Amino acid sequence: MKKLLPIAAITLLAFTGCSSSDTGTDAAPAAEETTAEEPATPADLTGSWKQTNSNSPTNYQQATITAETISIDWVNEENDSTSIYWVGTYTAPTEAGDTWTWTSTRDAAATDTAMMASTDDTKDFTYADGVISYEVTAMGTTVTVELEKQ
Template identity: 50%
Template sequence: MKKTIALLAAALLLAGLTACGENTTSDAPAKTDGTSKTETKKEEPKPQPADLTGTWKQTNSNDPNSYMEATISGDTIEVNWIGTDAKSLYWKGTYQAPTEAGDWKWTSQGDTETMAQSLLASQDATKDFTYSEADGVSWETTALGTTITVKTTKQ
């Protein structure tokens, strides 16, 4: 009986030592470049330009019921004053979508005929707009002698 137990213990010990050894019969081909089969270099995706299409609501208004809102679609940008039960045109002009990722700036050519019909519309022929992740779409607005930079977030 002692011999059987000793023989069984020796077989288990031998099996344990064999399992800890190096496997030299791997199916993976040997690499000479210092990388293992599981290491693969993944290219980081190229940053895409921001999609500015949609509605952008002012975030820095002093009154939650009175703010500016920009709508970007196709090749146009329209900005309106929004108030309680009121919506008035401030800007309508061209828009060219960003072609690269990151902060972006463009000059919009105003539709001066359309804006001339609105009492609260800008009288400028062009308006500069910017986009950044921090401020969304933004632009300067002057009313009653005061100029502010309107900052927005996409709705």
Template identity: 50%
Template sequence: MGESLKKSIASIALVSVLALTGCSGTGNTAAGAADSKATQEAPKVPDLIGSWKQSNPSSEKSYQQATVTADKMTIEWVSDGGNTTSIYWIGTFVSPTSANEPYSWTSTRDVEATKSSLLASSDATKEFKYEGGTISYKVSALGTTTTVNLKKN
């Protein structure tokens, strides 16, 4: 009976060691996976530089498009299905520095670049907002104001 008791204690000890080793290994793996997942899902600062097109046009033949560079934003009216463009806005642009949305900025109009365009906004500044992949802003013409939404091409 003494030999049987020694074998039982040795078996229990072995199972306990294996259980503890298994738990600590699983715990570390789970923590590593959680850390890895958090790193993968970290929000990124949006890159707004590039070409944009109005996603809510009133027709396929007439809409607004924009080009955003590191420090400038140019918006054009497009008509004739893309055959005719007219300047609406040329102004300053400041890229976001964090991933927080919505991101808003005030653009100051380049008066020299827009003064000869009949369809250009005469506003000194214009408010823009970026959220969920869309740049939005208000456009007023002939007493009507509408919100334009742009999506990146």
């Protein structure tokens, strides 16, 4: 009996080793899929923008940005009118990212005769996470206007 125990143990180990699912071939590991990420590009701010933080759904500011200019109007839907607030230079983002700031220089020829236009020589704009913001002062009150692309 003592002689059979070691033989049974060896036999058991032999069967356990043989029951492995390894087929004996060395399969190459699966190649990891790599997707080439497109290089990050600067945000494209050109197009139409509308104020999202107005106190009125019918009175707000809207902007149009082209390759070189930003134009902002006061909109009054109640009497179907628009009034110029700002016409100035636009400097497009040059680097990829979620934020961008630029200083716009006012186009005096386009704004000097507009009653509701800003008379500031320059205006600072900030783009962050899909929103353009800037300060507007009217009748002694300053607010930050927020615009989203339409």
